[in-house]
Ligand SMILES: Nc1ncnc2c1ncn2[C@@H]1O[C@H](COP(=O)(O)OP(=O)(O)OP(=O)(O)O)[C@@H](O)[C@H]1O
């Protein structure tokens with residue numbers, strides 16, 4: 001297979017032309033050159049050049065790879081993953097997964113499709129904002145995209161939780177707070193008639209709980225106020241750090257240099273609104289629920305039993321958002337109880353000193369590797385790209401570091417939800433990931449972790465050992481890909497845990513498992529119905545991939561499965 005190391009877009013290319021100019025549709029033109037060397041790339045405007053030139057057939061999406069006509073025995077993969085592999089070669093295909101928050105900038109079908117084309121693996125819905133009807137429409141778009149185009153974009157619903165935040169501002173999309181201004185924070189709610197320099201706070205006990213002299217930190221420090229006077233439901237505050245106030249921005253309270261926690265901890269982690277959102281998420285078949293402001297494993301366990309009772313046939317994975325002081329204290333028990341974790345650096349940065357956030361990130365990422373749970377690094381990765389078409393150098397360095405730590409996924413928030421350049425922000429994550437991953441492989445830059453077995457039962461330990469050995473064999477033989485045939489996805493995640501040098505093709509018969517695997521490092525999930533007979537599975541898959549031009553004679557693969565306690569090393573015939 002192609003070992004080409006050329007990437008279509010590089011932030012580091014010393015060129016005067018802005019790399020972003022070429023970011024929008026890089027792979028299509030490059031692919032059309034490769035798949036048909038005689039054609040002029042500039043004259044090729046097919047939307048899916050691969051489907052056309054390789055199969056010689058009309059564009060069919062989803063990409064179903066089979067010589068027979070029965071779809072039950074077909075192999076499904078989206079054309080972007082297969083293009084990305086062909087474009088860069090298997091070894092250079094992107095391992096780090098990308099999550100995009102969907103908001104007003106990205107909520108229509110075409111834009112969501114463009115994000116999927118740009119590499120979005122998971123779409124995030126933040127229930128802090130907008131109505132359930134609004135979110136339902138986005139969910140329908142993603143569903144349609146997956147059904148019609150063969151994508152496996154997963155959906156993550158993120159709960160509002162009981163954080164304290166500002167209210168809506170009526171007609172204004174933002175408000176400017178100037179140094180020395182006096183603003184009123186009130187527990188009253190305002191409809192259209194919001195008085196000037198007055199904002200509502202989301203939490204009823206607010207006026208009782210604050211004290212004169214307290215510091216109100218908005219949005220992790222974007223704007224700061226000092227409480228100067230309490231008058232009934234109103235709290236007068238002096239602006240000490242000026243800035244832009246956004247609707248529903250998060251609010252933290254500090255007293256004598258310390259975060260005031262009692263009040264937050266009296267509120268439930270899952271509010272009544274959250275439970276309704278959770279019912280909605282289960283009914284809509286989302287793949288992940290991300291729980292905001294988790295404090296202990298109990299809440300995670302509670303939610304998991306609720307989901308199990310409500311949705312006996314389909315698992316919805318629970319992601320613990322680590323963003324509070326308590327969640328850092330109880331980190332290990334929380335991660336053990338969850339299906340994955342998010343380093344939610346936004347709120348975390350207003351709850352602990354900022355200089356401690358990088359250490360917390362490092363610790364969470366490593367612990368998740370050890371416990372075999374996917375981990376997402378989130379918030380402000382490319383914050384400046386909300387307004388500008390290129391990132392700051394510091395942002396690029398921050399993204400690179402998360403990739404070097406081998407986090408499973410990176411997340412865009414405001415950049416994709418309400419920014420001016422969602423596609424460009426996604427393209428930056430993609431190109432920085434591919435570049436850093438390549439360095440890590442070539443120069444062994446990633447940290448070697450001493451991973452120990454996590455299971456207790458013998459059969460589970462055997463699976464762990466098989467995956468450890470398979471990953472080791474794959475790396476020492478420099479094979480082209482690992483194959484795993486898995487019904488529930490567990491064996492695939494055990495392979496991913498070892499962060500092998502080659503990509504991992506995960507074959508699973510279940511569409512929902514395929515989507516959940518899309519959050520995990522290095523996994524390329526295919527939907528495939530397979531049998532108990534590994535030999536026939538392997539030869540069928542190899543010939544399907546061969547027809548597709550994704551592998552060729554002489555390529556080497558290592559294969560494992562749920563069914564057989566064995567590791568197979570194959571050379572493609
Ligand atoms: N569904 C939506 N509708 C309207 N605006 C949205 C939506 N989702 C996000 N936004 C906008 O994008 C900004 C960033 O969104 P994001 O989800 O990252 O918020 P956050 O504060 O980082 O997350 P959290 O609230 O979970 O801490 C929000 O402040 C909001 O202005």
Ligand SMILES: CC(=O)C(=O)O
Nearest residue numbers: 344345346347378379
């Ligand atoms: C993502 C999120 O909730 C945060 O960073 O606070």
Ligand SMILES: [K+]
Nearest residue numbers: 128158159160
């Ligand atoms: K949220």
Ligand SMILES: [Mg+2]
Nearest residue numbers: 323344346347
């Ligand atoms: Mg948060």
